[in-house]
Amino acid sequence: MLDAAPPVTPQPESERPPLGSRLMRRKPVEQLVAEGGKGEGGSLRRSLTMWQLTMISIGATLGTGIFVVLGEATPLAGPAVAISFVIAGLTALFSALSYAELAGSIPVSGSSYSYSYATMGEVIAWICGWCLVLEYGVSVAAVAVGWGEYLNELLDGTIGITIPESVSAPLGEGGFINLPALVVILLAMVFLMGGAKESARVNTIMVMIKIATLVLFCAIGFMGIKAGNYAPLAPLGVTGISAAAATLFFSYIGFDAASTAGEEAKNPKKDLPRAIMLSLLIVTVLYCLVALVAVGAMPWQDFEGTEAALAQIMKDVTGHSFWGVVLAAGAVVAIASVVFAVLYGQTRILFAMSRDGLVPKVFAKVNPRTGTPKANVVIVSLFCGVLAAFIPLGELANATSIGTLFAFALVNVAVVILRYKRPDMPRTFRVALFPVTPILGFAFCAYMMYSLPGKTWAYFGGWMVAGLVFYFFYGLRRSSLASVAAVTASAAEVAE
Numbered sequence: 001m002l003d004a005a006p007p008v009t010p011q012p013e014s015e016r017p018p019l020g021s022r023l024m025r026r027k028p029v030e031q032l033v034a035e036g037g038k039g040e041g042g043s044l045r046r047s048l049t050m051w052q053l054t055m056i057s058i059g060a061t062l063g064t065g066i067f068v069v070l071g072e073a074t075p076l077a078g079p080a081v082a083i084s085f086v087i088a089g090l091t092a093l094f095s096a097l098s099y100a101e102l103a104g105s106i107p108v109s110g111s112s113y114s115y116s117y118a119t120m121g122e123v124i125a126w127i128c129g130w131c132l133v134l135e136y137g138v139s140v141a142a143v144a145v146g147w148g149e150y151l152n153e154l155l156d157g158t159i160g161i162t163i164p165e166s167v168s169a170p171l172g173e174g175g176f177i178n179l180p181a182l183v184v185i186l187l188a189m190v191f192l193m194g195g196a197k198e199s200a201r202v203n204t205i206m207v208m209i210k211i212a213t214l215v216l217f218c219a220i221g222f223m224g225i226k227a228g229n230y231a232p233l234a235p236l237g238v239t240g241i242s243a244a245a246a247t248l249f250f251s252y253i254g255f256d257a258a259s260t261a262g263e264e265a266k267n268p269k270k271d272l273p274r275a276i277m278l279s280l281l282i283v284t285v286l287y288c289l290v291a292l293v294a295v296g297a298m299p300w301q302d303f304e305g306t307e308a309a310l311a312q313i314m315k316d317v318t319g320h321s322f323w324g325v326v327l328a329a330g331a332v333v334a335i336a337s338v339v340f341a342v343l344y345g346q347t348r349i350l351f352a353m354s355r356d357g358l359v360p361k362v363f364a365k366v367n368p369r370t371g372t373p374k375a376n377v378v379i380v381s382l383f384c385g386v387l388a389a390f391i392p393l394g395e396l397a398n399a400t401s402i403g404t405l406f407a408f409a410l411v412n413v414a415v416v417i418l419r420y421k422r423p424d425m426p427r428t429f430r431v432a433l434f435p436v437t438p439i440l441g442f443a444f445c446a447y448m449m450y451s452l453p454g455k456t457w458a459y460f461g462g463w464m465v466a467g468l469v470f471y472f473f474y475g476l477r478r479s480s481l482a483s484v485a486a487v488t489a490s491a492a493e494v495a496e
Helices: 019-023 029-034 050-061 064-068 070-105 112-119 122-158 179-192 196-222 237-251 255-261 268-297 309-318 322-355 374-390 395-421 436-450 454-478 480-495
Strands: none
Touching: 019 122, 029 112, 050 196, 050 255, 050 268, 050 322, 064 268, 064 322, 070 112, 070 237, 070 255, 070 268, 070 309, 070 395, 070 436, 112 122, 112 322, 112 395, 122 179, 122 322, 122 374, 122 395, 122 454, 179 196, 179 322, 179 374, 196 268, 196 309, 196 322, 255 268, 255 322, 255 395, 268 309, 309 322, 322 374, 395 436, 395 454, 454 480
């Protein structure tokens, strides 16, 4: 349990440290690690194995992307779309290596937020945390909306009915409430409240189902491969392959989810780096296999405008709609697991930010019976549920891409800073070819941010302004580091 900070009298403005030093105050690595798991009223339980951590990362990554992304990427790259998947995976690998090193050195729930706090200062950490709130919170709502669409496909293929648009679309998009999206988030909430170990078991089952679904697709699709569909390999040249890789990069977002479980892992220093790298390897292999089979079984020109290409291929190869229904069922489970894993990550990041005093303490309250931040889970779930059910997300959902890339970029910078400032700190995993690898990771993230449209940047800018306003009016004054400084100053005055 966290020790309650003694009440302190706010320092007069004239006696406070300069604003610049308050913005750049850093939280020592040793303090971050020592506070690991401690919340208000209880502590998180260390119960997650390396396999369960890997499943959390795969659960957050392998979902909507592979089931719909081929319709967007294949017309750009042609049969070479598998090469685009490899390029996108290599781009993600640079940041994954940095995540692995920091996760093994600073095994806490805050992910890149905590890494930034230890290396670049409080205001940068806040900005990173605010980006993660956008990445995780808004993407939960966006993915939940996609779950409703696949659920309709499954219902139509099995019992011949669909959910009416009035209760399956938000206001402004033809309906009143997106009930399926709300339902899947509330189901995830119920499972998350049961405890990390129990939640991880549910997530592992869902991940295994969606992996089995994709393996089944590859097995059936392989029978329909025609060698002629692979020629020409790259009809639009290197430019098309690169453009498809940029589109596909966002299918890899989510591998960092294991780092949010740092305070619930049994052996975080060793298992977190392994889980991050293993999950990225498994996801990349699956993506490439599915892409190779898909473009071999269906001419690349036919992917244009197709959002359910995998289901169509299974139907064409077998001549039966049954297999398309099976794939739709797998997609329902796959997307549900993304909602589950990403919602988990969001609650743990807010847990770390709350413990540091930057957001209200309610997010750090831990139920002593289950060892979970129940109030945190309920608040975040209801917030995401309302977003998904009633509000057209539009460009705000696209802004999650910038938020994610910004967080990735900061992790690459944090690795470099920590290597130079703390070269002797124990590390269970080290980035290869340092400092070239993190520099390339930062450069790739910066390039992809630059390539996003101006409208997306405008939404992201509005989100950042709102976050900074909250920080200056709340977090800057209530930060636990500010409390420590005030206590120290008061003690010094008494001593004098």
